[in-house]
Amino acid sequence: MSVALRTLDDGAWISVNDTREVSVSELWRFPGGNFCSCDLSDVVVEGFVETGVDGRTVEVRAYGQCIACGAKATTDWLPVGRVVDGEFRDVDRESVLCPQVAPAATAAAHR
């Protein structure tokens, strides 16, 4: 099933099948490493850079700032939701997110 996946509003929203689903301004926690020197980065999401799907998982790379150390960077691919039976379902983004390898289906996901 084809999924219409795109960033809207100057990177402020991820739209899945023509519905705004994931917004900037959320605080995301994930293992530091590539983003900043914190063990656990705590990042204000300021803009979405790329979107993609890996299997049924919707993933993004986002620009943001760690509120613990102040570092500004772009995240690795992070899971934000899953598409099940054509519908988007959030992952619990209040919990610690696990970075993914780059999704192979990025281009195909865009219509």
Added chain:
Amino acid sequence: MPSDVEKWKSEVYGNDILDHLYEFAEEGWESIPGDEHDAWFERFKWWGLYHQRNGQESYFMMRIGTPNGVLKPGQTEVVADIAEEYATGPASNPEFGDSWVDWTTRQSIQLHWIKLEDVPEIFEKLDEVGLSTQQACGDSWRNIVGCPVAGKDKHEHVDALPVAMELHDAFKGNEEHTNLPRKWKVSVTGCREGCGQGDINDLAFEPATKEIDGEDVRGFNVRVGGGLARNEPRLAKNIDVFVTPDRAAEVAGGISALFREHGDREDRYNARIKFLMDEWGPEKFRRVLQEDFVDFELETAGEDLRDEYSYNSGYANGGHSDHVGVHEQKDGNYYVGLNVLVGRMGTDDTAELARVANEYGSGEIRVTQRQNVLITDVPEENLDALLEEDLLEHYSPDPHPFMRGSIACTGTEFCSLSIVETKNRQVRFARWLKENVELPEGVEDFHIHLSGCTASCAQPQIADVSLRGMKTRKDGEAVEALDIGLGGGLGENPQFADWVKQRVPVDEVPGAIENLLANFEERRNGDETFREFVERTDEETLAELVEPEETSYEDPMMHNTKMTWYPYADDDGMDASPAPTDREDKPLPADD
């Protein structure tokens, strides 16, 4: 590969959108195919309609373009009538009631809670008095801004109003310029104070004099590539071109065409002309303009008046910083500038504004880039009676500096981009500061601009205190926060604010401003302005002078207002949203 937006624009855009819009309006919200929402909402912007944010599906913000901020006699009352009849939603705002008019930083008008089904009626009412939403948003010529008292200012160098109106007439609905790579913001300034704020526009005409064939000719220098958005603020660059008023439209058309042909259509983040200017520089820009887009030889730049600029500058150089107050026009009449806190005026008050303008002036209203309104053409003998009107108690021509200096964007109340609540918060900030904080002696201008995100619609980078929406954690909980910047302003040498303190929880911001002002007073040299003080103080010290602190100020909107369907609803949870609704605000049945 062109972006989705470019693909949609290539299919239907510009004037052609209107037939589709009317068809959807006739058949109702549900007639827009679900898998075409993103495409149609993007296109509707060209006709001044922004779909409101999550939880408010089927409601639109409508922007009405008023070139140079001029509302001709008879127009303001129609705007008030339309707001009263159509701009009401399913919930009230605790500060502003059920309906209101927003005067914007680009001298336009915004209404909220508009139903698609009502759009044809509204367009008809606007058209009857010569108003339009055409190109108020979208990738084209936006509302043209300028000095709001153009043609009336006693000291203006050149009357820029005919030029602004000529550009409006030439480029609204002009199919050659319908579909640009991105928005196109134009400023035309003829005054000596720099009220058109050309430095932050894509294209700016600024007052200048050029000696041509032995004669001093008044006209404009041209700057290109200014803008504040997306953490990439730029000041417009001088491209070394002087143009006479009668050729301004020709040069503007050439530059717009250059943007149309050379702007980036593959990456919308890189599409504004400021990025093309980054890549080319002013010399190449001028060369390409001359060689490919203009049919006559361009003059080199004339002598400008930038050393006299005072508007929004933070300097006390004798010129005015805004248009609030009573000022004489060049024809001997007066204009009276009213302070509209955060630019929002209740519908009844807007109707009253129209009545007062008709009774004491010519009926004309002008909108400023500081979200205020001016009643123009008031004979001297009418001034006293006008100043006694009840309306002017609330919208004062002599407001407290904290009221006078406050600007705020739309914020999470309606906007998809914003991170925090803004307008009501700025009202609360201003009231608390007025009641609790003494300004240093003689400080009458102190500008605080609050923008909900980096789009910078409240022009935060050019204020004394710049506030920008953020998030942080406080006691482990995610809360709304603001970055605090200092020392921005226009003038001869414009500067953007330095963001010296980041992620301050919103309830600690008034305390931070209170402490900052106390520290300024303690360290102030003579009667220097706040901007002058910031300029001679290093960034590290400035950061120390901003001391966030909890005070008696309480913020009821610390939580994530973006995740409410409407932050002021009794039950604000997304699940409680009535949207999408029909024309009468009744919830529509769910698809399944």
